[in-house]
Amino acid sequence: MNKLVVGNLVHRPLRSLISALAVAIEVIMILSIVAIMLGMLNGQRVRTNGIGGDVIAKPGTASNLIGVSGAPASVKVGPILAKLPHVQVAAPVYIQLTTSGGRVENIFGIEYESYNALKPFVFLEGGPFTGPGDIIIDDIASHSDKGYHVGDHMKLLGREFRVSGVVEHGKGGRKFIPMETINAINGTDNRCSLFYLKTEDPPKWQNAVRDEVHATEGMQQWDVQTLEEVLSQMTPEKYPAFNIGLSVVITIAVVIGFLVIFQSMYTAVMERTREIGILKSLGASKAYIVGIVLRESGLLALCGIAIGVAITYLLRAFLAAKMPQLEFEVTAAWVAKAAGIALVGAIFGALYPALKASAKDPIDALAYE
Incomplete structure (x- = not known):
């Protein structure tokens, strides 16, 4: 047969x-x-896990979809969060969704010192920002298109940026610009999308930190989630x-x-x-x-x-x-x-x-x- x-x-x-x-x-x-x-x-799961924060805090009105939440929080909340017991670092991040260059990507507006304190960048070329017109990109973004290296210029969000450093991929976004720059582009004043918190001895103190945030004046309705809770939502079923x-x-x-x-x-x-x-x-x-x-x-x-x-x-x-x-x-x-x-x-x-x-x-x- x-x-x-x-x-x-x-x-x-x-x-x-x-x-x-x-x-x-x-x-x-x-x-x-x-x-x-x-x-x-x-x-997105891998990059979020590589940021270094183990708790994410944002106003309760913010979307759970990273990149479409806008900037509902004030950067000035950062020092308040950093002073809470068991919180080592509070890093504000402004996440801007863009479709430039024919691709959809998230641009991270960061305060370099606090964001780097979560988990240090591993620089392959160059170093941190030296001015508001600088940008840090990861190695994958560096090898895309025509290829970018330290000192090259790229256009992003309607502005031209100078590449100050190239880092290993896996730390949130692929492109990072100063917090004040992304606020200036969007016409906002000291705003951010969320805060990444690094706590002492996670997961031991994560629930305590959540309670401390909710006990802070004006933050009773904030959405505070552990990294594990956030990652569990990044599945097809969700x-x-x-x-x-x-x-x-x-x-x-x-x-x-x-x-x-x-x-x-x-x-x-x-x-x-x-x-x-x-x-x-x-x-x-x-x-x-x-x-x-x-x-x-x-x-x-x-x-x-x-x-x-x-x-x-x-x-x-x-x-x-x-x-x-x-x-x-x-x-x-x-x-x-x-x-x-x-x-x-x-x-x-x-x-x-x-x-x-x-x-x-x-x-x-x-x-x-």
Whole structure:
């Protein structure tokens, strides 16, 4: 039977190739959308974890989505937070979402001394700000586009900045500018988005610090979360749009794979009416005929899955070289899920043609011209 299945597919190479490519596109669509979404979420988790703060405090009216909360807090609250028991550092951060250069990214406005005290920057080139027109970038941002080094100039938020330092990635944002500069750009006065707090002996004193913040005059309604609580919210389950978008893409991909396999197998059955009649006249059962068609579709699906996974990994390598700031995360779990979805879709697409082939009357099939 296996030789017959392979022979049938090889006999029609163009149709077989198109069917396999359709399944490959299905796999690529699923893996790509998942890789981009997971890359964004997990990349944000890693960078947030690398800042060095273990408690995050912000006014209760601020959004939980980092980068879209604006600047609801006053920088002057920083010294008050820093004087609370068990708080070692209170670093204000102004997070500005921008779409400059065709990409979405968060620009961090920081007070260098307090932000660096959370966890020191590791400089690969240059050093801290020397003026309000300086910018610090990480190594990934440095290698993007044309490449930036200390002393180069880049345009950001409608202004030109001089690169004062290049640091290792993983400390919040990829680009950092002085707090007073980002306030001047946005027309705000000593405002920030949130405060990162570094506490003594975390997690021992984190709950105590939360209570101390809420006991401070005017801060009873502030949202105070531990780093673990914040990171636990950066999962696909916490972002409804993630699951909706993923469901839409998977549905479209499955429909494409289903229809192409259905059309391919249905046409193949119609063209092989006489062959099916010969097989049935030689004693082939209905299950045998169904098995041939399903094996053909399964083999096509497996070839398409292999092509799709290979192209996805090639796409990841290409994006890593050309767009290092785009996190594209392909996981083994989702490779397995995409393969299963594609295979099941292909089998269901071939089921009706298989049943139709098995139901043919051998006398009518042999008489077919």
